[in-house]
Amino acid sequence: MFSKIKTCTTAKEIWEKLIQICEGNDETKENKLIVAQQRYESIKMKDGETMAQFDERFSAVVIELKSLGKEYSNRELALKVMRALPRELDVKTMAMLGIRIRPPVRQRKNKN
Template sequence: MQAHIAAKDDDMWYIITDGPIKIMKANTAIAITDGAPHRIEKPREEWTIEDKRKSNLDNVATDILYRTLDKITFRKIKMCKTIKEIWEKLIQLCEGNEQMKKNKISVAIHKFNNIKMKTGESMDEFDERANSIINGLNALKKVYSNKEIALKVVRGLPKE
């Protein structure tokens, strides 16, 4: 059973990264010369239950993703026709191109370098804000050592 579930997960990831699965069959009308049969698209009337499941994976994955998106993001991807197109659009929206990534890193580094505890801010609030900046940097593959982080946070505390 576990291997069957893993196969479904592999199929799902395949359609996200490579596009919908085409249901194929060996073409017996063409002679096999190199050991591998020539493949053609399988007519729908010949589809097995497994073929139908694989063919529908794009719709299943799209439905799952639609249910997780907020209204603003949904409006940005609703014109995409396949889960692969949706995935690529989401990557573009969330990560951006290389220049956008560099800009995000620059902004996050600037925030990290200039972090100061605000007047009236509790230690918990300051810690949460600092961790948010550090986690953002980590997500952008800009990692600081624990020593650098500790020094930066201590310097950001008020003198009193």
Template sequence: MKILKVNTAAITTEGAPQMVEMHRSEWTAEDKKKANVDNIAKNILYKTFDKNMFAKIKTCTTAKEIWEKLTQLCKGNDQTKENKLIVAIQKFDNAKMKPGETLAEFDERFSSIIIEHISLGKEYSNREIDLKFMRAFPREWDVENLAMRESKELNKLELHDLFADLKAYEF
């Protein structure tokens, strides 16, 4: 953490004061509190990383630098974002309930795909999500799917409500 002070020994021609780093012995109680908050934030961030991610941010000196590095690493550039979105759309399009997979397991997997889309800026209507969710079931669910499509208004039905109704059919 760098605490800065005005350098009174140097005068700039632009009129703006020159800043220099303040030595720790000169810190006020407020400066010490700021430095401690930064240390607490860094500690919280460090505890969330695996060894691989820690190796990428260990050279950062402040919590702000760590956060900026994480943003750069996780978001990537525009091409990376586009590639992530393409892969996410493929996951959505190819989502199918696996043989032996329970409804709860499929719901969890499907919901994570939807969350990934939202985080990448792609959103679907309730109807699109519900129809895709129901199309992903094996043939033995056809009767339940048809009943749900006929009895519910899919434009207003949230995925979790659809899941609850289908869970009742599963029992």
């Protein structure tokens, strides 16, 4: 790292060079954001993965997105997690969302 900043003559130059090295230019930032958003959109809980492992993976993507300027509301994050869970957790998912599971209601024939 020092070899990249040793020619800088002011603290401002050093700081700007370090930002460029660590964060990249605007195009690099945009590409990082696109890749992170794609990971967010496609994230699913893997077979054999524990909830803690999934949470760690999901949180890492959310933190990366936040550092790149993209934030989601708590509601959006909760809904994304629910959609990312495997089918066998659907009933638990609905329970967590407060949705009642009821059998379909049959319409009664009018006797009149």
